[in-house]
Structures are given as structure tokens and as C-alpha cells.
Amino acid sequence: MANIVIAEGSGRLDTLYGKYQAPIASCIEDVAEAWKVKEIGPKIFRQVKSENWAEAFTSVTAASDWQVVGENGAHPTNGFEEGYPKTIVNQVWKSQIAISREMRDDNKIGEMTKRATKLTDSFYRTRERFFANLLGTASQGSTSVTINGFDFDCASADGLCLFSTAHPAKVSGAEQGNMFADAFSEEALGAAMTAMQNYKGDNGETLGLEPDTIIIPNIATLKRDVFAVLGSYEAPGTANNDFNYLFGSMRVLVWPYLNDYIGDTNAAPWFLMDSSYNDQCDGAVWLDRVDCEITSRLGANDENIWDGYARLSAGFVDWRFVLGGGLNGGATL
Secondary structure, X not given: OOOEEEEEOOHHHHHHHHHHHHHHHHHHHHHHHHHHHHOOHHHHOEEEEOOOOEEEEOOEOOOOOOOOOOOOOOOOOOOOOEOOOEEEEOEEEEEEEEEOHHHHHOOOHHHHHHHHHHHXXXXXXXXXXXXXXXXXXXXXXXXXXXXXXXEEEOXXXXXXXXXXXXXXXXXXXXXXXXXXXXXOOHHHHHHHHHHHHOOEOOOOOEOOOOOOEEEEEOOHHHHHHHHHHHHOOEOOOOOOOOEOOOOOOOEEEEEHHHHHHOOOOOOOOEEEEOHHHHHHHOOEEEEEEXXXXXXXXXXXXXXXXXXXXXXXXEEEOOHHHEEEEOOOOOEOO
């Protein structure tokens, strides 16, 4: 079932429920279930069920290596250190539609259903646009985005933009980058995978990332290039018999909503993600404080009002889950 709650706001709807409310509620649930299949945002942002006004995230460095101590040697103390902290605040999101008394009198069930289901459509579309806005705005080098007067953080926990050429280590180690200017190609993808696999943790430890996902906006030439590389068993674009080690190695997420937020300076950006690292180490995080609730009530003019309510937010903690290519101002792979 989709994460949506439908309820009556008062007992005054009891006589209408069987004739109007039940069919509308059923259609709302059907729309929510359909969105669950096609959503891209939840495949990138890890859902965290929140129980507070805000949630704090941090990382812990890897433990030191085990030591040789000889027969009956003492156990050496193994230490951990805290990485960069990040707090994400939940926000309230609302919407509303109304169905007139006259529409009920005229038994316009089809039109009533359309209006109610559009409220559900709007919620999931809004959430997709919100997630895409965060990633797309970060790809332009910004650390925040303003939506309806409220600011949302696009920075990683180290305080820099999610995509940067110089992310600092919290404890020890050299600066590292995940912002590159290279257009997508077989060579660029291979170099990007290698770069991610070589990422170090905040104490200089090798993390062993395994990138498995490519995220792209809905651009025809970019889709052609990505699927040509991943779908060619032999050397892409040639008659050579060399084995293409990238064949079938990635899940591809084509995200049309991302098109609206990549800006004019990034012609065809692409993103490489390690979904397992994202889940384990809090890369892109989606706070789900209150599921979408749609409540039905009668208004002062006998209209049937459907109120939508949700509490959620999202942000980035550990930048290492993703690498961006085709980004203006990036380094070269």
C-alpha cells in the first residue's frame, strides 16, 4: 500500500460516504500506488522515518587495523572518531481542493473523482520536484534552495556544496572531489567509477565503494550515449571484439523532473551513485515525519473540502555517495 492516509474530518459526511466518498477514496489510493512504481526520488533519497522536529546525522570513522600482539598479548584499544554532523529540519506541506454542493447534486462522480485524485497527483509530483530541485541546484554549485520562502540546505555535512572539487577530511587525509566537467563517455564513466572506488573516509581509510547507478536528466543525446555504452557487449560504436567491461554494469535512472533544475551552464550533467553506500552511510536522506494525509470535510458553503497535509524534508550528509559529471567548473577525470 502507498503511504497515504484518508480520513473523514467530521461525522457530517456519513450519509455521503457510500455514494461519493468511498469511490473517491479508492481512486486516491490507486493514484498513490501508481506513483510508487514510477517515482525516481525515493530511489535516490533514503527514507528515514522521523519522530522529531528535526533529525541529526553524523558518521564514524573506520576502526584502526588489528595489531599483531604475540602469544597472550594485551588487547590494544581501537578508537573511532566522529565525522561531520548534519541536522535536517522537517517542514509542513499542505494543499486543498473543494467539490461544490451543486456538483454532488448533479451526481458528477467522475468529475469529483478527477478533482480529488489530482490532489494526490500533486503531492507526489511536488515531492519529486523537491528531490530533483535539491540535486539539480547542488549540481550548479549552490548550497541552498528557497521554496515558497523556506530555505533548504544543498550542502553536504562538511559545509561545502554537495558537489565540490575539494571536500576536506574530518580527521586526516587529502582533499577529495566529486565535481567533474567531463561529458559522458565510455572513458569518463570508467574513470568516474575508478575515482569513486578510490574514495577515502574521514580518517584516510579506503571505503571500497561500488557505484551501481547512473542518474541523468531526460535528454535524448545523453540517453543515447549512456545506453550505447552500457548496452554494447563489444567495444561501443565499433566492430572490434574487445570486451566492454561496462556492459550491463549499471542501473540507469532517467529523471525528467531533473531537467528543470540543472541550469543553463550544465548542458548534459550525469551522476554516478553507490546506492548501498548511500543507504549505509546517509548520503541523500529523506525525512518522512508524517505520511501524506488527505482529510475530507464539509465547508461553510456545503462544499466537500479535501485537505492535504504532510511533514517531510530532505538533504545531503556524506557526499561520497555520488559523483557528478558534465558540471560547469568541475575538475577533469
